Amino acid sequence: MSKDMGDAAPAGSDRARALQLVHGMLRIRRFEEKCAELYGALKIRGFLHLYVGEEAIAVGLMRVLTPEDAVVATYREHGHALARGIPMTAIMAEMYGKASGCSHGRGGSMHLFDATARFYGGNAIVAGGLPLATGLALADMLQQRARVTACVFGEGAVAEGEFHESMNLAALWKLPVLFLCENNLYAMGTALERSEAQTELHQKAAGYGMPGSVVDGMDVLAVEDAARRAVTAIRSGSGPQLLEVRTYRFRAHSMFDPERYRDKAEVEAWKKKGGPLTRFIARAKHERWLDEPDIEGLERTVAEEIQAAIDFAEASEWEPVAELTRDVYTPWEPA
Amino acid sequence: MGARCRADARCVYALGTGVNDSAIQTTYREALRSALREAMRADPRVFLMGEDVGRYGGSYAVSLGLLEEFGPERIRDTPLSESAFTGAGIGAALGGMRPIVEIMTVNFSLLALDQILNNAATIRHMSGGQFSVPLVIRMATGAGRQLAAQHSHSLENWYAHIPGLRVVAPATLADARGMLPTALACPDPVVMFEHATLYNLEGALPADSGAVDIERAAIRRSGKDVTLVTYGGSLPKTLAAADALAADGIDCEVIDLRSLRPIDDATIIASVARTRRIVVVDEGWRSGSLAGEIVTRVVEQAFYDLDAAPARVCSEEVPIPYAKHLEEAALPQPAKIVAAVHAVMNRG
Amino acid sequence: MDEATLVEWRVKPGDRVERGDIVAAIETSKGVIDIESFDSGIVDALLIEPGVKIPVGTALARIRSDAPGTPAHSTPPAAPAPAPPAPATPPSPAGAAGREGRVRASPAARRHAAELGVDLARLHGTGPHGVITIEDVARAAPPARSTAPPPDMRATIAAAMTRAKREIPHYYLATGVDLHKATLWLAEYNRERPVTGRVLMGLLFVRAVAKALTGFADFNGFYKDGAFVPGPGIHVGVAVALRGGGLVAPALHDADGNTLDAQRPAFQDLVTRARSGHLRASEMADATITVTSLGERGVDTVFPVIHPPQVAIVGFGRVAQKPVVTADGGIAAHPVVQVSLAADHRVSDGHRGGLFLAAIERWLQTPEQL
Numbered sequence A: 001m002s003k004d005m006g007d008a009a010p011a012g013s014d015r016a017r018a019l020q021l022v023h024g025m026l027r028i029r030r031f032e033e034k035c036a037e038l039y040g041a042l043k044i045r046g047f048l049h050l051y052v053g054e055e056a057i058a059v060g061l062m063r064v065l066t067p068e069d070a071v072v073a074t075y076r077e078h079g080h081a082l083a084r085g086i087p088m089t090a091i092m093a094e095m096y097g098k099a100s101g102c103s104h105g106r107g108g109s110m111h112l113f114d115a116t117a118r119f120y121g122g123n124a125i126v127a128g129g130l131p132l133a134t135g136l137a138l139a140d141m142l143q144q145r146a147r148v149t150a151c152v153f154g155e156g157a158v159a160e161g162e163f164h165e166s167m168n169l170a171a172l173w174k175l176p177v178l179f180l181c182e183n184n185l186y187a188m189g190t191a192l193e194r195s196e197a198q199t200e201l202h203q204k205a206a207g208y209g210m211p212g213s214v215v216d217g218m219d220v221l222a223v224e225d226a227a228r229r230a231v232t233a234i235r236s237g238s239g240p241q242l243l244e245v246r247t248y249r250f251r252a253h254s255m256f257d258p259e260r261y262r263d264k265a266e267v268e269a270w271k272k273k274g275g276p277l278t279r280f281i282a283r284a285k286h287e288r289w290l291d292e293p294d295i296e297g298l299e300r301t302v303a304e305e306i307q308a309a310i311d312f313a314e315a316s317e318w319e320p321v322a323e324l325t326r327d328v329y330t331p332w333e334p335a
Numbered sequence B: 001m002g003a004r005c006r007a008d009a010r011c012v013y014a015l016g017t018g019v020n021d022s023a024i025q026t027t028y029r030e031a032l033r034s035a036l037r038e039a040m041r042a043d044p045r046v047f048l049m050g051e052d053v054g055r056y057g058g059s060y061a062v063s064l065g066l067l068e069e070f071g072p073e074r075i076r077d078t079p080l081s082e083s084a085f086t087g088a089g090i091g092a093a094l095g096g097m098r099p100i101v102e103i104m105t106v107n108f109s110l111l112a113l114d115q116i117l118n119n120a121a122t123i124r125h126m127s128g129g130q131f132s133v134p135l136v137i138r139m140a141t142g143a144g145r146q147l148a149a150q151h152s153h154s155l156e157n158w159y160a161h162i163p164g165l166r167v168v169a170p171a172t173l174a175d176a177r178g179m180l181p182t183a184l185a186c187p188d189p190v191v192m193f194e195h196a197t198l199y200n201l202e203g204a205l206p207a208d209s210g211a212v213d214i215e216r217a218a219i220r221r222s223g224k225d226v227t228l229v230t231y232g233g234s235l236p237k238t239l240a241a242a243d244a245l246a247a248d249g250i251d252c253e254v255i256d257l258r259s260l261r262p263i264d265d266a267t268i269i270a271s272v273a274r275t276r277r278i279v280v281v282d283e284g285w286r287s288g289s290l291a292g293e294i295v296t297r298v299v300e301q302a303f304y305d306l307d308a309a310p311a312r313v314c315s316e317e318v319p320i321p322y323a324k325h326l327e328e329a330a331l332p333q334p335a336k337i338v339a340a341v342h343a344v345m346n347r348g
Numbered sequence C: 001m002d003e004a005t006l007v008e009w010r011v012k013p014g015d016r017v018e019r020g021d022i023v024a025a026i027e028t029s030k031g032v033i034d035i036e037s038f039d040s041g042i043v044d045a046l047l048i049e050p051g052v053k054i055p056v057g058t059a060l061a062r063i064r065s066d067a068p069g070t071p072a073h074s075t076p077p078a079a080p081a082p083a084p085p086a087p088a089t090p091p092s093p094a095g096a097a098g099r100e101g102r103v104r105a106s107p108a109a110r111r112h113a114a115e116l117g118v119d120l121a122r123l124h125g126t127g128p129h130g131v132i133t134i135e136d137v138a139r140a141a142p143p144a145r146s147t148a149p150p151p152d153m154r155a156t157i158a159a160a161m162t163r164a165k166r167e168i169p170h171y172y173l174a175t176g177v178d179l180h181k182a183t184l185w186l187a188e189y190n191r192e193r194p195v196t197g198r199v200l201m202g203l204l205f206v207r208a209v210a211k212a213l214t215g216f217a218d219f220n221g222f223y224k225d226g227a228f229v230p231g232p233g234i235h236v237g238v239a240v241a242l243r244g245g246g247l248v249a250p251a252l253h254d255a256d257g258n259t260l261d262a263q264r265p266a267f268q269d270l271v272t273r274a275r276s277g278h279l280r281a282s283e284m285a286d287a288t289i290t291v292t293s294l295g296e297r298g299v300d301t302v303f304p305v306i307h308p309p310q311v312a313i314v315g316f317g318r319v320a321q322k323p324v325v326t327a328d329g330g331i332a333a334h335p336v337v338q339v340s341l342a343a344d345h346r347v348s349d350g351h352r353g354g355l356f357l358a359a360i361e362r363w364l365q366t367p368e369q370l
Helices: A014-040 A055-062 A078-084 A088-096 A129-142 A155-159 A161-172 A201-208 A220-238 A264-273 A276-286 A292-315 B002-015 B028-042 B066-070 B082-094 B106-120 B156-160 B173-185 B234-247 B265-275 B290-305 B324-330 B334-345 C107-116 C134-139 C151-167 C180-191 C201-213 C260-276 C281-285 C350-365
Strands: A070-074 A119-123 A149-154 A177-183 A212-216 A241-246 B025-027 B046-050 B075-077 B098-105 B136-141 B166-168 B190-195 B202-204 B218-221 B226-230 B252-256 B259-261 B278-285 B311-315 C003-009 C022-028 C031-036 C041-046 C053-055 C061-064 C170-178 C221-224 C227-230 C236-238 C289-293 C312-316 C320-325 C331-344
Touching: A014 A055, A014 A078, A014 A088, A014 A220, A014 A276, A014 A292, A055 A078, A055 A149, A055 A177, A055 A220, A055 A276, A070 A078, A070 A129, A078 A088, A078 A119, A088 A292, A119 A129, A129 A149, A129 A161, A129 A177, A129 B082, A129 B106, A149 A155, A155 A161, A155 A177, A155 A201, A161 A177, A161 A201, A161 B082, A177 A201, A177 A220, A201 A212, A201 A241, A212 A220, A220 A241, A220 A276, B025 B028, B028 B046, B028 B066, B028 B173, B046 B082, B066 B075, B082 B098, B082 B106, B098 B106, B098 B173, B106 B136, B106 B156, B136 B173, B156 B166, B156 B190, B156 B259, B156 B278, B156 B290, B166 B173, B173 B190, B218 B234, B218 B265, B226 B234, B226 B265, B226 B334, B234 B252, B234 B278, B234 B334, B252 B265, B265 B278, B265 B290, B278 B290, B278 B334, B290 B311, B290 C107, B311 B334, C031 C281, C107 C134, C107 C260, C170 C350, C180 C201, C180 C331, C180 C350, C201 C236, C201 C260, C201 C289, C201 C312, C201 C350, C236 C260, C331 C350
Parallel strands: A070 A119, A070 A149, A149 A177, A177 A241, A212 A241, B046 B075, B046 B098, B098 B136, B136 B190, B166 B190, B226 B252, B226 B278, B278 B311, C236 C289, C289 C312
Antiparallel strands: B025 B202, B166 B259, B218 B252, C003 C022, C003 C053, C022 C031, C041 C061, C170 C331, C221 C227, C312 C331, C320 C331
16 A cells, blocks of 8 residues: 555645645546556557546545545546555556456456455446445444445436445444545436436435535545545444535546537536646645645656556566456365 | 245244254255354354344244344344345455345345346456455245246346356255355355245255255256256256156156256266256246256267257246146146156157 | 178269279178278169179179270179078168158267167167157167077078087197286377277287287188188288177288287277178188187186188187286286187197297287287
């Protein structure tokens, strides 16, 4: 696990914290921009869902989790995997489909897994991860471990039955799970108001007797604070919570998405308002936590890390086809 | 289904003592229950969850009395949320527990199919071998009790289709007693199908009956003229047909698959090499059935041993009807099996 | 044999045949025998209908040589062998022929028919929809299934053996041969080979006899008209007991030649065809000596009877573990076989016979040279 996690607030100083936040978001942003480029170069194939505009959520959330906590994410999970501390080399190799990838080339972009980081995917069935997170939390409760399972999903999942079943079950059993809804307003191409009768998603928590709250996902400090409040309460044994984080997906749903469902002007307006990175850098400069050379230094660090990840992925071996059927079943000799 | 299950439950009171003495006369239901009880006692990570497994005692009364012994934490009643509690079983398995999820019947398992297929079966491979899912999913299956179209499915083949799962179908008391501990010891998800007509099956079980393998077929009756392959609730019907055929001078070998995934090809092929004829009895619908899979394997591996075209006795291609005579006509029956055997023997 | 019944034609007019091709099958007292053509050319006409009983020497077909300027030949008829005529068994109509004329037979029946050389088109199916079953094939292969040999085969054997005991002054010799080396060598030889490619000890016996005969011509040939006539080659008759009773001893031609590898398929083929009644006339007639092996029947020593007009027969008993004094004076359990010789005293004496047996033993001690 990298130094990005575990050293959650309170940070030593505003400057140190600001450096960490910018570094965390910049890593995700630049990594994904490079992935889009590598996709065009045919190095990365399959589905590729980018997180550009939403980085504050992964960075803010992961800062409040401990290494013993668990993360269940979606298919738009590069940011969560990076912020959780899975090495960028292993993630990039997985994007390439190489044997050295964090899922040994079996998962790809949508199925990043890491046992060390307790990172349980990379789940590509919308809402499919919620019952999983509920069960991980159940195991913790049954074993009396003060762990939290953070389950991240998009607002599209709220329309699925598994969302409601899991919210109910977790609340009924008071399980230590954080349901974090990344509301980027579009379920693929379906706008929120076209799919939900109640668009104030955090209010759905009330239906399960569960605390629900909402926070601006473009403000990394606000996300971190909201996540910390929720996780602290959950860890104390008060049961699950729903946290709605409002954000916006700056890029298309996937590399195959012509974006016919939203106006270019809408996207431009969001960009003009600024994503989480732009907004936080502006604030950090304004507060004099950081200056331009700091940002340039972070850019260089990130660029070097990405280049090293690409070099690693390029140099890595393909899994031999003879190994194709490995890991379907666990090696086991009945007693 | 409530009335029927209540009747079953009364049956248990009448038949079963629940006392762990040296008596070896027992039922399929009690054998399952004693396997559950022993597993719960042996390993604190084991717990049972599902609809009405606790206070109700289990829809088929399998878990009756276990709530009192193990408490609501470990005999865990769930809401009617098949997807969530099955998925929670997967998550709990990932989190270090050894959950047993009871889905009341295969009919409701379709609501959990996403979790079983997309999570339980895939996570090990998708994670490059980092995570295994040591989960047991039990469910009742099959028709034969006039429960009509939505409560009479036999969809074992759907699950047997899926790499990453193991699928078993205990058809005897010894397997009802012995498959669960092995399934719990298995590091991968095991789906266990209990045919609803078997719960009241009575018989003797050795007092020391214990864990059994979950990957080999068993020859339940040896014979030289024709191989009958079956599993689960069709085993008693097939054995009855074999008895009737013996009176005609036709000597049937009856193979109980026991494991539907993996399928024990070797036992089947060796038998067909001896008898040169095969009839598969399968309560699933014929199209896309396990019976079709078995026949295909025989044709692939023992074509030149065959002395007659393989035959299948499956359910008719119709939603299972309510009326008794129609339901009976829709399902494999001993008489149909006898007729199929006569046809491949060119007799009768 | 002076009469035989034509069972079926394997060629039709206009077909091109090569010397050695099987052109017909005839039923004799020895069973069904394939008739080969001794000429190459085009089948001009078939002169005999299937089912017709014909005297030996009858021309069966006319073959037109396709070499320019040569006249048409007729194929010679069935094999010579002293035997009463066989009853004619006309082929049954193709009861199992499908609508398109294709034979309907189960996969197992097809495989078994191929093993036995049974022609499925002649069979009547008793399976579902009239399909030929493996049982039908087994019934159609008398040597494999009948409980007794055909009466005429019994009569043939009776005649030959009576003649042997009446006319031939036999003498008998036997010796034990240590097969320790041969067994080890054979295991090594077979180790990497597939089951179907393995050499059996029985072939080593035949090869050892054949190799030994190269220096003992007086055991290889015929006693005819009061004199010994050496054989034209070393053609070892291999006695094959038929499952239904009776026996045949077709010749493994030039058994001393070639390599073991090369001879193995010929040997297997000969035994298979002997059991299925598909021997060639020439194989039935021209063995110059016979080897008989009764070890599988649990016999220690064979006291064989010469097959006239041959002048010798070599018997092999059971290969059994026996105490043997080894080169270093110790005692070890080794596989040992009793090799016995019955020879015609009119042609050779016990002294020669003893040397011949010793030569067979020497060959069995040098299996790598076989």
